[in-house]
Amino acid sequence: MTVIRPSRSSDLDEIFSLESYWDYAPHWLRPQLEAELLRPDSIFLSAESPDSRLCGYFIGRILEKELQVLSISVGPAYLRRAIAARLLDCAFSKARLKGCARATLEVSERNIPALNLYKKSGFQIVGKRVKFYNDGSSALLMDKLL
Numbered sequence: 001m002t003v004i005r006p007s008r009s010s011d012l013d014e015i016f017s018l019e020s021y022w023d024y025a026p027h028w029l030r031p032q033l034e035a036e037l038l039r040p041d042s043i044f045l046s047a048e049s050p051d052s053r054l055c056g057y058f059i060g061r062i063l064e065k066e067l068q069v070l071s072i073s074v075g076p077a078y079l080r081r082a083i084a085a086r087l088l089d090c091a092f093s094k095a096r097l098k099g100c101a102r103a104t105l106e107v108s109e110r111n112i113p114a115l116n117l118y119k120k121s122g123f124q125i126v127g128k129r130v131k132f133y134n135d136g137s138s139a140l141l142m143d144k145l146l
């Protein structure tokens with residue numbers, strides 16, 4: 001069974017590869033990932049397969065009692081096994097324990113897998129930034145009560 005656990009610096013090579021692999025990931029740079037691990041307001045989680053491979057990760061930050069979802073990706077070999085859904089659930093639990101009442105994010109209207117994931121995890125569309133991304137797509141703003 002895949003384990004969800006806090007990320008470690010030894011995960012960062014694989015996280016950086018995955019972050020660079022997907023078009024829709026925000027493409028954090030390696031130093032940004034290293035800095036994120038050290039932030040006290042960060043929730044940074046890894047999904048590890050039974051054979052100790054990194055199969056996904058989640059990055060979020062807590063700002064004024066709100067969990068901001070910043071990046072989530074799952075490796076191409078591990079898709080549709082509820083790994084992203086479990087990463088989100090774990091992040092929600094941690095954020096609740098830190099007093100958060102709400103989670104927020106923005107996602108491209110063209111990123112159907114992520115949009116469906118977020119809807120299934122209880123997010124609702126609350127706004128739109130028209131033609132926000134470089135590819136001309138709009139950003140959907142989504143919220144969820146924790």
Ligand SMILES: CC(C)(COP(=O)(O)OP(=O)(O)OC[C@H]1O[C@@H](n2cnc3c(N)ncnc32)[C@H](O)[C@@H]1OP(=O)(O)O)[C@@H](O)C(=O)NCCC(=O)NCCS
Binds near residue numbers: 070
């Ligand atoms: C979006 C992403 C994280 C989903 O990861 P995942 O582990 O495959 O997702 P899950 O298995 O937890 O899926 C949960 C739900 O999301 C939706 N979903 C996931 N992948 C989907 C797809 N390819 N098409 C349509 N819906 C999809 C479904 O509703 C799914 O539930 P179901 O399997 O019961 O139908 C993954 O596709 C990914 O890494 N994408 C590239 C990076 C990215 O776009 N990240 C988001 C922006 S930072």
